[in-house]
Amino acid sequence: HVNAMYKRVEENRPIHARDPLFAELFRNASTLVMKVEKTDKGVKVIETSKNPFSAKLIQAHAKVVSLFLKNGHSEVRKNHSIPE
Numbered sequence: 001h002v003n004a005m006y007k008r009v010e011e012n013r014p015i016h017a018r019d020p021l022f023a024e025l026f027r028n029a030s031t032l033v034m035k036v037e038k039t040d041k042g043v044k045v046i047e048t049s050k051n052p053f054s055a056k057l058i059q060a061h062a063k064v065v066s067l068f069l070k071n072g073h074s075e076v077r078k079n080h081s082i083p084e
Contacts, residue, residue, distance in 0.1 A: 002045055006034050021060055021080035028054045056083035 016022035031051040
């Protein structure tokens with residue numbers, strides 16, 4: 001899943017474009033550095049940015065991913081705010 005999502009970012013093929021957070025992530029994709037490392041238990045995802053606003057977007061996205069795991073598909077349908 002992670003590799004497929006990174007490919008979408010690289011190819012500028014947004015998902016959840018109606019969600020303000022996801023739309024903003026794709027708008028700022030060129031400022032994101034994304035890395036996936038394989039581990040014994042799966043993968044380790046490392047996302048960074050030298051841009052302070054993009055770093056906030058990364059942190060907000062991580063929280064939303066946790067909500068997706070906690071709340072399931074109902075969370076996917078929600079919109080998520082852009083950090084200040």
